[in-house]
Amino acid sequence: xxxxxxxxxxxxxxxxxxxxxxxxxxxxxxxxxxxxxxxxxxxxxxxxxxxxxxxxxxxxxxxxxxxxxxxxxxxxxxxxxxxxxxxxxxxxxxxxxxxxxxxxxxxxxxxxxxxxxxxxxxxxxxxxxxxxxxxxxxxxxxxxxxxxxxxxxxxxxxxxxxxxxxxxxxxxxxxxxxxxxxxxxxxxxxxxxxxxxxxxxxxxxxxxxxxxxxxxxxxxxxxxxxxxxxxxxxxxxxxxxxxxxx
Amino acid sequence: xxxxxxxxxxxxxxxxxxxxxxxxxxxxxxxxxxxxxxxxxxxxxxxxxxxxxxxxxxxxxxxxxxxxxxxxxxxxxxxxxxxxxxxxxxxxxxxxxxxxxxxxxxxxxxxxxxxxxxxxxxxxxxxxxxxxxxxxxxxxxxxxxxxxxxxxxxxxxxxxxxxxxxxxxxxxxxxxxxxxxxxxxxxxxxxxxxxxxxxxxxxxxxxxxxxxxxxxxxxxxxxxxxxxxxxxxxxxxxxxxxxxxxxxxxxxxxxxxxxxxxxxxxxxxxxxxxxxxxxxxxxxxxxxxxxxxxxxxxxxxxxxxxxxxxxxxxxxxxxxxxxxxxxxxxxxxxxxxxxxxxxxxxxxxxxxxxxxxxxxxxxxxxxxxxxxxxxxxxxxxxxxxxxxxxxxxxxxxxxxxxxxxxxxxxxxxxxxxxxxxxxxxxxxxxxxxxxxxxxxxxxxxxxxxxxxxxxxxxxxxxxxxxxxxxxxxxxxxxxxxxxxxxxxxxxxxxxxxxxxxxxxxxxxxxxxxxxxxxxxxxxxxxxxxxxxxxxxxxxxxxxxxxxxxxxxxxxxxxxxxxxxxxxxxxxxxxxxxxxxxxxxxxxxxxxxxxxxxxxxxxxxxxxxxxxxx
Numbered sequence: 001x002x003x004x005x006x007x008x009x010x011x012x013x014x015x016x017x018x019x020x021x022x023x024x025x026x027x028x029x030x031x032x033x034x035x036x037x038x039x040x041x042x043x044x045x046x047x048x049x050x051x052x053x054x055x056x057x058x059x060x061x062x063x064x065x066x067x068x069x070x071x072x073x074x075x076x077x078x079x080x081x082x083x084x085x086x087x088x089x090x091x092x093x094x095x096x097x098x099x100x101x102x103x104x105x106x107x108x109x110x111x112x113x114x115x116x117x118x119x120x121x122x123x124x125x126x127x128x129x130x131x132x133x134x135x136x137x138x139x140x141x142x143x144x145x146x147x148x149x150x151x152x153x154x155x156x157x158x159x160x161x162x163x164x165x166x167x168x169x170x171x172x173x174x175x176x177x178x179x180x181x182x183x184x185x186x187x188x189x190x191x192x193x194x195x196x197x198x199x200x201x202x203x204x205x206x207x208x209x210x211x212x213x214x215x216x217x218x219x220x221x222x223x224x225x226x227x228x229x230x231x232x233x234x235x236x237x238x239x240x241x242x243x244x245x246x
Numbered sequence: 247x248x249x250x251x252x253x254x255x256x257x258x259x260x261x262x263x264x265x266x267x268x269x270x271x272x273x274x275x276x277x278x279x280x281x282x283x284x285x286x287x288x289x290x291x292x293x294x295x296x297x298x299x300x301x302x303x304x305x306x307x308x309x310x311x312x313x314x315x316x317x318x319x320x321x322x323x324x325x326x327x328x329x330x331x332x333x334x335x336x337x338x339x340x341x342x343x344x345x346x347x348x349x350x351x352x353x354x355x356x357x358x359x360x361x362x363x364x365x366x367x368x369x370x371x372x373x374x375x376x377x378x379x380x381x382x383x384x385x386x387x388x389x390x391x392x393x394x395x396x397x398x399x400x401x402x403x404x405x406x407x408x409x410x411x412x413x414x415x416x417x418x419x420x421x422x423x424x425x426x427x428x429x430x431x432x433x434x435x436x437x438x439x440x441x442x443x444x445x446x447x448x449x450x451x452x453x454x455x456x457x458x459x460x461x462x463x464x465x466x467x468x469x470x471x472x473x474x475x476x477x478x479x480x481x482x483x484x485x486x487x488x489x490x491x492x493x494x495x496x497x498x499x500x501x502x503x504x505x506x507x508x509x510x511x512x513x514x515x516x517x518x519x520x521x522x523x524x525x526x527x528x529x530x531x532x533x534x535x536x537x538x539x540x541x542x543x544x545x546x547x548x549x550x551x552x553x554x555x556x557x558x559x560x561x562x563x564x565x566x567x568x569x570x571x572x573x574x575x576x577x578x579x580x581x582x583x584x585x586x587x588x589x590x591x592x593x594x595x596x597x598x599x600x601x602x603x604x605x606x607x608x609x610x611x612x613x614x615x616x617x618x619x620x621x622x623x624x625x626x627x628x629x630x631x632x633x634x635x636x637x638x639x640x641x642x643x644x645x646x647x648x649x650x651x652x653x654x655x656x657x658x659x660x661x662x663x664x665x666x667x668x669x670x671x672x673x674x675x676x677x678x679x680x681x682x683x684x685x686x687x688x689x690x691x692x693x694x695x696x697x698x699x700x701x702x703x704x705x706x707x708x709x710x711x712x713x714x715x716x717x718x719x720x721x722x723x724x725x726x727x728x729x730x731x732x733x734x735x736x737x738x739x740x741x742x743x744x745x746x747x748x749x750x751x752x753x754x755x756x757x758x759x760x761x762x763x764x765x766x767x768x769x770x771x772x773x774x775x776x777x778x779x780x781x782x783x784x785x786x787x788x789x790x791x792x793x794x795x796x797x798x799x800x801x802x803x804x805x806x807x808x809x810x811x812x813x814x815x816x817x818x819x820x821x822x823x824x825x826x827x828x829x830x831x832x833x834x835x836x837x838x839x840x841x842x843x844x845x846x847x848x849x850x851x852x853x854x855x856x857x858x859x
Contacts, residue, residue: 019697026694050708053695060694066591082704091691126707129717133710136720140727 018044018051025057034064045074050122052082056091063095068208069185071095073240076181076210079103080242083117099208101227116173124170131163178212182223182239189239191232195220202232211239270295270356272303274349274363276339282371286453287311287339291352291363294332298601303335303352310347310370311339314452320603331601338452341370342435400464403428407441407488407526409475410611415534417549417580418643420446420475421611424488424526427459427466433493433519438471441526442486445533446475447580451608474613476580480535487525494520536641540648544588548640550579554587554651556636558623558658565663569623573636573653576616581606586619590634593690598622625660626689632657742786749783750854752776754847761843770826773846777820780850784857794820805856812852819849 021044028037038061045054059074075092082088093103104113119127138156142149187207192199195217205211205225214231215222221239224231270293277288291303305313319334341347347370353362403426410421422443426436451472458467477483536549552575559570575584581604589597598621606615625631633656642649710717738744756776763769782789785800794817801816802808822842 022694022696026696029694053697057694060691063691087692087695094689094691122711123704123707125711126709129710129713130707132717133720136724140720140724143724143727143731 018048018054022053022057025061029057029061029064034061037061038065038067045077049077050081052078052085052088055081056085056088059091059095063091067185068095068098069183069187070240072099072208072210073183073185073242076183076242079117081120081122083120084114095208096210099206099210101209119169121170121173124166124173128163128166128170131159131161131166134159135163178226179243180213181242182211182213182221183242184209184211184234184238185240186238189234191223191225191230191234193232195222195233199233203230205234213239213241270297270300270354270359270361272352272354272361272363274352274366276349276366276368279367280369280371281341283341283344285341287341287368289337289339289349289366291335291337292332293335293354294330295356296330298329298331298599300331300333301354301356302333303354305337305352306350308339308349310343310368311341311349312454314338314340314450314454319605320601339368340453341368344370344372346370400429400462402430402494403492403522403524405488405490405524405526407485407529409485409529409531412530413532413534414477415549415641415643416478416480416536417476417547417583417641419550419579419613420477420531421451422473422475422485422529423611424471424473426469426490426492426524427461428468428492428494429464429466430494433495436469436490436492439489439491440471440473441488441528443473443475444486445479445481445483446477446485447583449474449476449580449582449606449608449613451611451613472611474608474611475531476583477531477533480533483531483533485529485531487528489526490524492522492524494522537646542639542648542650544637544650545639545641545648546585548575548579548584548638549643550577550640551642551644552577552579552638552640552651554636554638554653556633556653556656558633558656561657562659562661563625564661565625565628567625567663569625569658571621571623571633571656573619573621574616575619575638575651578612578614579640580613581615581617584617587636587638589621590636592623592633594627594631595623595625595633598624625658628660628662630657631660745783745786747859749780750850752783753780753850757843757846757850761840767827767829770823770842773842774820774823774827777823777846777850780853784853801857808856812856815849815852819845 021040025037025040025044028034028040038058041054041058041061045051045058048054055074055078059071059078062074063071072092072095075088075095078085078088079092089103096103104110135156138152138159142152142156145152184205184207187209188204189207190201191203191205193202210226211223212226213221214224217233219236220233221236222231222233223239273292275290275292277290281287293300293303314337318336321332339349347368349366349368351362351365353360405424405426407422407424409423414420422441424438424441426438428436451474455470455472456468457470458465460466475485554573554575556571556573559572563569573587575581575587586602602617602619604615604617606613608614623633635655636653638651640649640651641647737747753776756772756779760769760772760776763772778792779789781787781797781801782792785797785804787796787800797820798813798816801813819842823846826842
């Protein structure tokens with residue numbers, strides 16, 4: 001438990017800088033200095049990668065400054081942290097449309113998508129561990145104290161249910177969405193058939209398109225484009241990893 | 247200018263009884279209807295209609311005139327969602343002969359309707375004195391006015407072609423001049439065939455110029471045709487030969503001594519035509535590619551010298567209003583081939599299709615003029631908006647460098663729109679009638695989150711998810727609990743051992759119960775029962791009927807080295823408890839029971855230690 005408290009305190013310390021950065025950036029943003037606002041929010045978002053508001057604000061500043069790719073990367077981080085936030089969903093979808101994508105994949109009912117992404121992966125993981133703690137501790141008592149079993153039984157079952165449901169939800173999310181997500185930040189990027197310029201260009205991808213990193217070859221990455229399902233190689237400098245800041 | 251409108255306007259809708267179909271009109275007008283033979287007439291044909299793309303007029307045969315296309319212009323308007331445009335086509339007409347000339351009706355077919363103008367009468371008067379004239383006019387003029395003593399070595403008529411430069415860049419103008427000279431009378435209109443110009447775009451430069459010139463002492467009448475050429479590819483390009491076919495009068499000398507003199511004399515002056523085919527020399531132009539150094543991504547191939555300006559039709563508007571942005575490229579070069587400059591990103595505006603209108607000035611042998619690109623911008627948001635600077639990249643051959651023309655940003659004051667107002671309402675696109683309520687006027691991202699919005703629950707769950715090592719703990723606790731439980735279960739499988747292990751605990755519980763009894767007899771009975779059952783459990787004998795003697799015998803069998811002191815204490819306590827059970831009740835029975843309970847506890851502890859669990 002002391003480790004948990006330590007983690008909580010570290011998180012709070014990083015978040016303490018966020019309000020000042022947001023206030024400074026807001027002044028620049030309101031004055032139309034979007035690049036200046038992004039310069040203020042960038043280090044703050046890196047210092048507090050778990051703060052969805054900072055990532056969202058950074059995405060706003062970058063998008064207004066004309067940097068679509070980095071803006072989508074920041075919005076995606078904010079969405080990963082707080083997927084049920086209506087503003088984050090709206091702005092991410094707004095930016096994705098400019099890159100030829102949409103937040104809700106075609107064929108998926110918006111309500112289903114909204115429910116499936118109501119909780120973040122981090123929250124689902126935490127909920128799963130909370131269920132595990134409760135179910136196992138209650139189970140330990142249940143096993144030892146036969147006389148307490150009638151009173152413990154509903155609580156232990158509820159905790160077990162929470163554990164199973166959260167774990168299933170979390171597992172489904174991990175299985176259906178790539179963890180090594182990245183965004184193309186230089187567009188149109190030449191995607192080649194191999195890791196080097198001596199390979200021909202297979203296709204070009206616009207800035208802001210979300211891709212999955214399939215192979216990390218150092219200076220060159222093999223990527224798969226989520227929407228079209230095609231794959232190829234491009235320089236590592238052409239993409240920004242979404243999970244880097246977290 | 248005494249401009250006379252002679253046009254006719256026919257609307258197709260009139261024929262349909264005033265139906266609401268789109269109407270196209272065509273008008274034709276000339277700048278003068280009386281013209282000298284050596285002068286020219288400007289004919290302007292205007293087509294108007296409610297569409298962005300209108301067809302070209304179909305000019306009829308004009309046998310009385312030579313026709314040259316000189317200019318076109320286009321205007322476009324977009325008001326309250328209604329598109330209308332007007333195209334003007336300008337022609338230069340050079341009369342062939344004096345007398346009454348006619349421009350027949352000019353027709354236009356659009357959407358199945360045919361509209362046409364009325365015929366226009368032009369009166370052509372003979373050429374004025376001292377003015378240049380056509381070859382025919384020159385041939386009809388008194389010989390003394392144009393004829394000069396001929397030099398025997400000079401040809402009677404010939405054609406020349408020349409260019410102003412033999413080396414040019416791709417898309418740089420090359421001026422081709424073809425001249426036809428004649429020093430003799432022509433029997434008809436000479437037939438001119440332009441040279442082949444493969445690899446060039448051509449632009450006629452009317453009007454045709456005529457005049458007289460003295461070459462090598464001989465007086466010639468000449469006609470000059472200029473053409474602007476724009477090479478489309480690099481390399482050595484050839485301009486073919488220009489050809490002129492002309493009929494001249496055969497010069498036959500009369501020999502008074504020949505036998506046919508009389509016949510020749512009377513035939514002289516009749517048709518003795520001789521056809522002459524004249525050709526110029528082909529010309530080779532060395533076309534250079536545009537340099538790669540300095541070429542920008544925005545460069546679209548424009549070559550020449552240009553300037554760039556832009557303006558809006560208003561300085562203030564409301565959200566949803568249409569504001570026309572006009573971007574004008576002006577200068578010398580192939581303006582027809584210039585594409586619209588790319589608009590910079592304007593997230594505060596919606597922009598609609600760009601329409602271009604070209605106005606050319608071909609005087610001086612140079613294609614110049616301006617091209618205007620009009621874009622309708624609709625502000626999405628209110629406030630002080632800015633249209634970013636526009637840029638246009640071109641190659642200047644005189645500087646041999648790429649040049650970027652740039653405009654200044656344009657400020658636009660935009661007030662909030664009115665719901666249901668007269669502007670463009672995107673929410674109502676395709677709707678039969680405007681619905682009350684909100685109308686979308688802009689699309690933009692939502693504003694900043696001005697406070698960190700991470701809840702304590704979120705932080706707790708995040709910390710729990712991050713504490714991966716700590717999360718092993720509940721598994722360990724559960725495992726330990728389960729293991730100990732199983733161990734207990736296995737231990738309790740032997741009822742004799744279980745009875746032995748539980749003996750002391752059960753006896754002490756009975757002693758505790760005895761201490762709560764108010765009657766000394768009952769307390770003594772419970773304590774006696776506790777001792778009896780303890781020994782029965784430990785020795786695995788029935789408690790019922792267990793006597794002190796048998797208990798001691800069993801103890802000595804279990805523990806042969808049983809201390810005598812412990813056996814004596816057992817005997818003493820056993821007998822005391824028996825005595826208390828049957829003694830008469832005293833006034834302080836409870837207190838006496840308390841002392842015996844302590845003695846019994848001590849005995850049980852000593853026995854348990856000696857016998858073992």
